[in-house]
Amino acid sequence: MxxxxxxxxxxxxxxxxxxxxxxxxxxxxxxxxxxxxxxxxxxxxxxxxxxxxxxxxxxxxxxxxxxxxxxxxxxxxxxxxxxxxxxxxxxxxxxxxxxxxxxxxxxxxxxxxxxxxxxxxxxxxxxxxxxxxxxxxxxxxxxxxxxxxxxxxxxxxxxxxxxxxxxxxxxxxxxxxxxxxxxxxxxxxxxxxxxxxxxxxxxxxxxxxxxxxxxxxxxxxxxxxxxxxxxxxxxxxxxxxxxxxxxxxxxxxxxxxxxQRATLHRRTTTTYILKRPSSRQTLSEIVKKFGTFPFSLRQLDDEKAAKVGVVECVRGGVVRQYEPAGDSxxxxxxxxxxxxxxxxxxxxxxxxxxxxxxxxxxxxxxxxxxxxxxxxxxxxxKAKKSSNKKKKSAKPASGEAE
The missing domain is CATH 3.90.230.10 (Creatinase/methionine aminopeptidase superfamily)
Structure with missing residues (x-):
């Protein structure tokens, strides 16, 4: 197939x-x-x-x-x-x-x-x-x-x-x-x-x-x-x-x-010709290991090299970085x-x-x-016949829900 x-x-x-x-x-x-x-x-x-x-x-x-x-x-x-x-x-x-x-x-x-x-x-x-x-x-x-x-x-x-x-x-x-x-x-x-x-x-x-x-x-x-x-x-x-x-x-x-530094990234579907060999190397490792799923820079073979290599990848839009955010x-x-x-x-x-x-x-x-x-x-x-007996009420006091 x-x-x-x-x-x-x-x-x-x-x-x-x-x-x-x-x-x-x-x-x-x-x-x-x-x-x-x-x-x-x-x-x-x-x-x-x-x-x-x-x-x-x-x-x-x-x-x-x-x-x-x-x-x-x-x-x-x-x-x-x-x-x-x-x-x-x-x-x-x-x-x-x-x-x-x-x-x-x-x-x-x-x-x-x-x-x-x-x-x-x-x-x-x-x-x-x-x-x-x-x-x-x-x-x-x-x-x-x-x-x-x-x-x-x-x-x-x-x-x-x-x-x-x-x-x-x-x-x-x-x-x-x-x-x-x-x-x-x-x-x-x-x-x-x-x-x-x-x-x-x-x-x-x-x-x-x-x-x-x-x-x-x-x-x-x-x-x-x-x-x-x-x-x-x-x-x-x-x-x-x-x-x-x-x-x-x-x-x-x-x-x-x-x-804090953005350490969580994800490959995008954008293509862009990376100029630096270190960036290309970082990207090729990302694609091989993580595809389009999120990853942390510490999961790459050489974390320090990855910190440098990812910069151009983010600038070129081939990798997205998740900016750390918190409650204001x-x-x-x-x-x-x-x-x-x-x-x-x-x-x-x-x-x-x-x-x-x-x-x-x-x-x-x-x-x-x-x-x-x-x-x-x-x-x-849809309930299976036996599992429905326990479910009584979602009243918050009882703390019960499915």
Missing amino acids: AESEVDYTLNNPDTLTKYKTAAQISQKVLEAVTGWCLEGSKILELCQKGDQLLEEEISKVYKGKKIVKGIGHPTTVSPSSFVTPYTPLVSDTEEAETTLKAGEVIKIQLGAQIDGFGTIVSDTIIVARKDSPKDVVEGREADLVHATYYANELLLRLMVPPGLLASGTDEEKVKAAAQKPPTQSKISSLIEKVAKTYGCNVVENTTSWLFERNEIEGNKKIILSPGGGAKGEGSPDVGEVWGVEVGLSLGSGKVKTLP DNEPVSRLLTTVAITKNGLTRLAAPPAPDLTKFKTDKKIEDQEILEILEQPLS
């Missing part, structure tokens, strides 16, 4: 298998890195260990097959007020010493890809104290955890195409399917309501993207709290895979550029990213952050908006 004739959509069961295999690896490594995030740990070392484990796990699957596989997103561990994924370099001595502080709200993000099918996952955790790792969290950080959890559960439900899970007569199903999906401004306003309930704000321009083969920023996107002329486009459909992102802040949600008030920020598949049976979480034990986060705030509570009650997919 010619390359062009291979069906890379979810109609091909192989595609979903590759996504699921990559997702299992992403989840496993996320769990490991989460366990290593203790007070005093160095962020650089956590990122290095995460990448090493990703590579080990990826090497165990699809052995001996002519399939390109690798890291779909390097391990990043972002300090409290960082909005963007952060991964310091060994050669930036000062930043290489950055450690985690107790009580800090950190975001872990990483992913694996198999045959160009990437599954990226991000979770937000609060760094425990060495002497009392099991303490209950109170105060504003607890509000942030609740708000982020429910905003994410709400957003996932708003991504299920209308009528997909409808029951009842054929006529009722047709009527449900004829409904229009919620507009981007409607989605944004509902998520903002959840954030406000807990005294938080949505991080401006938080974007969920359509994922395609070798592409984590497809031609559809949903933008929450858009600012600066940003505009989302398109609605989720059956047969698609999305990276669904929620970011909330204890500050205003406005974002500023940070002074330096307040703590949360981020969750879930890779989901939308099939005729509903929405499947392929790689997802684990649900927090909300009893460990004390808040006196709760969602009372009827419309939001009703959406939170809805399932994400």
Whole structure:
């Protein structure tokens, strides 16, 4: 079969298998890195260990097959007020010493890809104290955890195409399917309501993207709290895979550029004739190792040479650099990213952050908006007969949702 004739959509069961295999690896490594995030740990070392484990796990699957596989997103561990994924370099001595502080709200993000099918996952955790790792969290950080959890559960439900899970007569199903999906401004306003309930704000321009083969920023996107002329486009459909992102802040949600070096990059589809041999060498290593997936300069063979070689690549537009950004008030920020598949049976979480034990986060705030509570009650997919008994209520006090 010619390359062009291979069906890379979810109609091909192989595609979903590759996504699921990559997702299992992403989840496993996320769990490991989460366990290593203790007070005093160095962020650089956590990122290095995460990448090493990703590579080990990826090497165990699809052995001996002519399939390109690798890291779909390097391990990043972002300090409290960082909005963007952060991964310091060994050669930036000062930043290489950055450690985690107790009580800090950190975001872990990483992913694996198999045959160009990437599954990226991000979770937000609060760094425990060495002497009392099991303490209950109170105060504003607890509000942030609740708000982020429910905003994410709400957003996932708003991504299920209308009528997909409808029951009842054929006529009722047709009527449900004829409904229009919620507009981007409607989605944004509902998520903002959840954030406000807990005294938080949505991080401006938080974007969920359509994922395609070798592409984590497809031609559809949903933008929450858009600012600066940003505009989302398109609605989720059956047969698609999305990276669904929620970011909330204890500050205003406005974002500023940070002074740190951009260390996270991604190959673009732009072509440009690079003049310097060092730039060409860097680009050829990038293409070989990462394709069009994000990478950190520390993953290249010679980090110092890469710092020099990448400059012309960025200037020529063949490589894009992700500028480090943070909350403009330096307040703590949360981020969750879930890779989901939308099939005729509903929405499947392929790689997802684990649900927090909300009893460990004390808040006196709760969602009372009827419309939001009703959406939170809805399932994400057609229930398998036995698994539906547990699901009672999405009342925030009970901390239960799918």
